[in-house]
Amino acid sequence: MEMRDTDRALVQAAMAVSKLRCRSQHHTVASAARTADGRVFSGVNVQHATGGACAELVVIGTAATQGVTVLETIVTVADRGREIVAPCDRCQQVLRDYFPQLRVIVGPTDALRVVPLRELPAEAGSGSAG
Ligand SMILES: [Zn+2]
Numbered sequence: 248m249e250m251r252d253t254d255r256a257l258v259q260a261a262m263a264v265s266k267l268r269c270r271s272q273h274h275t276v277a278s279a280a281r282t283a284d285g286r287v288f289s290g291v292n293v294q295h296a297t298g299g300a301c302a303e304l305v306v307i308g309t310a311a312t313q314g315v316t317v318l319e320t321i322v323t324v325a326d327r328g329r330e331i332v333a334p335c336d337r338c339q340q341v342l343r344d345y346f347p348q349l350r351v352i353v354g355p356t357d358a359l360r361v362v363p364l365r366e367l368p369a370e371a372g373s374g375s376a377g
């Protein structure tokens with residue numbers, strides 16, 4: 248799928264959160280998601296030995312807190328904004344259940360692309376540490 252300007256803006260938003268807020272071992276991954284009407288929600292992971300929560304799950308909860316239950320596009324950023332990662336297997340499962348039509352931005356930062364969640368390659372799910 249073609250990257251839209253709004254997709255690039257979403258990547259920038261996630262990268263900005265990652266650079267600003269992922270500065271400790273507690274928070275290492277940032278995610279941002281957009282609704283069809285342009286609202287953007289972001290979040291960082293909560294890393295803990297008990298399991299914690301991935302950034303994507305925090306984003307889902309943040310959106311739900313604002314009454315938003317349908318997300319259109321999501322991107323996840325690690326390594327202080329330098330790396331785009333695919334949602335981990337567990338998050339992919341949650342996202343598939345909640346948002347079957349979700350678009351996911353993946354790829355190296357110089358060759359980003361959008362893929363439907365259902366077409367994400369399984370091995371891409373190992374990249375997210377959060
Ligand atoms: Zn995850």
